[in-house]
Amino acid sequence: MTATTVPGLPPLTLQPARPQATQDSQPYHHWGEDPNQPWTLFYRVDEGYLVRFPDVVDFMIDAAGQSIVAWPVPDATPDTVEHFFINQCQPLARSLQGRLTLHGSAVDIGGQVVAFLGHSGQGKSTLAASFAQHGHPFLTDDGVYIDFDSASGQCLVHPGHPSLRLWQDSEQALALTAQPHGSAVDHTPKARILAGEALRHAQAPRPLAAIYLLSDQVPSQPVVTPLGPVQALHAVSAQAFQLDTTDRQRLASHFDQLSRLADRVPCFTLDYARHYEALPGVRQAVTQHLRSLLQTEATLNP
C-alpha cells in the first residue's frame, strides 16, 4: 500500500505480544453501548493515555500525541492491530496535537472535497466507493483529516489510507470483489479493499467545499437540506475524534477548530434511499448541488 503523509499521524512502534494487565485506575472513558462489554477503554497513565481494545491490543499514546506504542495480545493478528492503529489510534493521537479529524469519508469532485459524515452503517464508505468508481477519487474512508491553511484560510482535507472498508453486500453490489483486498481483520466482517484503477484514490490535499451529514431518513429521491452554522457545529462535533475530553486547553482548541469549520464550510443533511440502484441518483444530486453551491459562492465572492 502507498504510504500516506497526513500531517500529525504518528508512526507505530510495535512491541512483543503480552497479556493485557489489569490497570490500577478506572478508565476515564469507554466506547460501546454496553459498559460491561466495552469495545474500547481509555485510561490516563503517567506516560499519557492507554487505549485498550480488550483481548486484542493496548496502545500507549504519549501526552503530546506524537508517538504510539502497541502491545498486542499473544494471538492478535498483525492486520487487526494495524486496523485499530489506523482507524482509531492515529486520529485520536492527532487530536492531542490540536488537529481535527472527523469520522467520515471524503471524495474529490473536480478538485473540491465533499465529506460524508455519519454513524457506522449509514453508508459513508459505500458512497465514497461509488464516487471513486465514477471519476471522483476518494481521499479517505474513515478519518477525514483536516488542517486549516494559515495563508489562504482554507480548510484542507488530506488523503488518508488508500483503502476502503465495505460490508460484503456493498462489495458485491459495487462489483469490487475482484479488486485487491487487504488481509481479513478480526472483530469486523468488513473487507478492506485497496485503491487501484477501478477505485481511484486522491493523491493531494484539497479544500473542503461541503459537508453532508447522512441521516436515517430514506426518501425516494435524494434530498439535500442546509444546516445553519450552529446546527452544523452540533452535528460535526458529534463526529470528531477527541482523546482527552477533560483538558480545558485542548477542549478550547477543539471548540475553536469546530467553530472555524462550521463558520467556513457549508453543511447539509443528505437523505437518500439505501438501495444500490439509488447510488447514481445520489452521485448526481451531490455533484449538481456542489456545482450550484460553488457558483453561488463565486457570485458572492467574485
Place this chain on the structure above:
Amino acid sequence: MNLSDRYVAGPDVLARQVGDELVLLDLPSGTYFSINAVGAQAWELLKVGASGTEVCDAVMQRFDVDRATVETDMTELLTDLVERGLILPA
C-alpha cells in the same frame, strides 16, 4: 431576576462567533448554547461587569426597539443564562 444585578461569565464557559450567532460551550457538560446578535452583544457587556440595565441601554442605542421589549427579552436571556450556569451573579 433583577436587571440592576451584575454577572460574570461562568469559569468553564467558552464563547465563539459562528455565523451570525455566538455559541457558548459549557465545558463540564459539553453542551452548546447559541445566542443571536443581540444576545451576543449582551454577552460581551455582561462578561466585563455590565448590569442588565446597562446592557439594555446599549442594545437600545444599537437597535430600534422599545424599552419594555428590550427589558423583557433581557430578563428572559439572563434567566436562561443563569439557569444554565453560563453566567453567575458577580
